[in-house]
Amino acid sequence: MEWEKQQPEELNDRGGGGGGGFVKVMTDEQMEVLRKQIAAYAAICEQLVDLHKSLSSQNDFAGVRFGNIYSDPLVTSGAHKITGRQRWTPTPMQLQILERIFNQGTHSVGRPKVQELTAELLQHGQISETNVYNWFQNRRARSKRKQQAAANNGESETEMEAESAHEKAKPDYLQTPHILSSRNEHLTFQNPQASSAIHSVD
Amino acid sequence: MEWEKQQPEELNDRGGGGGGGFVKVMTDEQMEVLRKQIAAYAAICEQLVDLHKSLSSQNDFAGVRFGNIYSDPLVTSGAHKITGRQRWTPTPMQLQILERIFNQGTHSVGRPKVQELTAELLQHGQISETNVYNWFQNRRARSKRKQQAAANNGESETEMEAESAHEKAKPDYLQTPHILSSRNEHLTFQNPQASSAIHSVD
DNA sequence: CTTTTATGAATGAAGG
DNA sequence: CCTTCATTCATAAAAG
Numbered sequence: 244m245e246w247e248k249q250q251p252e253e254l255n256d257r258g259g260g261g262g263g264g265f266v267k268v269m270t271d272e273q274m275e276v277l278r279k280q281i282a283a284y285a286a287i288c289e290q291l292v293d294l295h296k297s298l299s300s301q302n303d304f305a306g307v308r309f310g311n312i313y314s315d316p317l318v319t320s321g322a323h324k325i326t327g328r329q330r331w332t333p334t335p336m337q338l339q340i341l342e343r344i345f346n347q348g349t350h351s352v353g354r355p356k357v358q359e360l361t362a363e364l365l366q367h368g369q370i371s372e373t374n375v376y377n378w379f380q381n382r383r384a385r386s387k388r389k390q391q392a393a394a395n396n397g398e399s400e401t402e403m404e405a406e407s408a409h410e411k412a413k414p415d416y417l418q419t420p421h422i423l424s425s426r427n428e429h430l431t432f433q434n435p436q437a438s439s440a441i442h443s444v445d
Numbered sequence: 446m447e448w449e450k451q452q453p454e455e456l457n458d459r460g461g462g463g464g465g466g467f468v469k470v471m472t473d474e475q476m477e478v479l480r481k482q483i484a485a486y487a488a489i490c491e492q493l494v495d496l497h498k499s500l501s502s503q504n505d506f507a508g509v510r511f512g513n514i515y516s517d518p519l520v521t522s523g524a525h526k527i528t529g530r531q532r533w534t535p536t537p538m539q540l541q542i543l544e545r546i547f548n549q550g551t552h553s554v555g556r557p558k559v560q561e562l563t564a565e566l567l568q569h570g571q572i573s574e575t576n577v578y579n580w581f582q583n584r585r586a587r588s589k590r591k592q593q594a595a596a597n598n599g600e601s602e603t604e605m606e607a608e609s610a611h612e613k614a615k616p617d618y619l620q621t622p623h624i625l626s627s628r629n630e631h632l633t634f635q636n637p638q639a640s641s642a643i644h645s646v647d
Numbered sequence: 648c649t650t651t652t653a654t655g656a657a658t659g660a661a662g663g
Numbered sequence: 664c665c666t667t668c669a670t671t672c673a674t675a676a677a678a679g
Contacts, residue, residue, distance in 0.1 A: 273476055280483040283537030287490035294497045330655050330674065351667080354593070372593065377656060384669070532659050579660060586665070
């Protein structure tokens with residue numbers, strides 16, 4: 244199928260650069276489902292590649308006829324990166340409102356509160372309840388995390404959180420898992436058979 | 446599936462301007478077909494993996510270790526199975542099976558069902574009954590949240606009180622067959638039986 | 648343009 | 664069942 248050409252990037256048409264009209268041909272949800280499915284497919288293929296590597300490394304006549312699959316970028320360079328999803332970016336006004344509420348002590352919002360808040364924030368830009376929900380969740384987590392990190396880093400355990408039920412208090416930044424691989428190009432769905440590799444241009 | 450009530454949302458509507466409408470060009474049915482086809486590919490890959498595993502175990506080669514021979518951080522960016530993982534991560538196949546069952550309408554599983562399912566899923570990777578139980582629990586909750594969120598901006602839709610596992614029939618006006626059919630003599634995701642599913646593209 | 652950082656989102660698990 | 668937490672992933676934005 245070729246719903247391809249119109250990349251969702253067009254939604255982020257803000258930098259002034261390209262511009263131009265756009266047509267979205269798939270909803271985010273559809274995109275997401277497909278993305279997951281393909282990622283699953285790709286993940287298994289990775290296993291296959293590993294197996295072939297192992298087999299051929301000790302037995303090169305093992306009958307590996309798949310030739311250059313190792314060089315297939317889809318397989319070799321982490322395939323679960325399919326096409327991008329656009330994520331919500333709060334407008335300054337929205338952020339201000341959210342921060343204010345958070346700083347007022349409302350660190351967790353109930354379901355009704357979220358709806359109310361969402362309605363208000365909608366006056367200042369597109370937003371959904373999920374966005375609000377996620378925002379508070381992330382805000383809370385990040386807040387907590389920074390406290391822990393600060394306690395470990397700049398403090399010589401004068402008073403560790405005695406009630407801390409978790410032993411997790413370790414400097415996360417020391418083992419930063421930031422293995423952000425090279426800037427992933429936007430892959431598009433491609434047929435294992437069809438050879439037309441479609442990807443967005445830089 | 447649940448995305449019948451996709452929300453027309455514009456992300457990053459920061460300046461207040463921009464935006465634009467878009468239409469849904471794939472029906473849920475079409476999506477489902479695609480999903481199944483992709484799943485079929487995944488299944489084939491899975492079988493191949495198993496096949497090679499058994500083949501390699503037959504011939505007890507001296508060096509069949511799937512361990513990390515110098516795991517190149519650039520290459521193994523996507524998968525870091527070296528470090529012990531604290532929480533269960535479903536394999537693609539397991540996910541596939543779980544999703545399938547959930548989408549068949551089985552949203553809650555009894556204990557016997559859980560046991561049965563766990564046994565089956567064990568064929569495709571490590572898993573425990575608790576994992577299965579939690580998965581359904583989370584899946585349900587997530588599903589519900591989805592419909593709540595959708596209720597906010599999807600009010601023009603028909604009533605979406607119950608999130609059934611079965612897709613609602615969509616009005617045909619949402620289809621845009623000319624895009625799908627015009628450029629599309631050949632489906633991207635084709636017959637799973639094609640044994641040439643695995644070879645390098647391009 | 649490439650690399651790094653900040654943060655929105657996804658999800659397994661725990662608590663109540 | 665519902666909410667919350669912890670962790671991880673992906674990506675927009677910033678830095679180089």
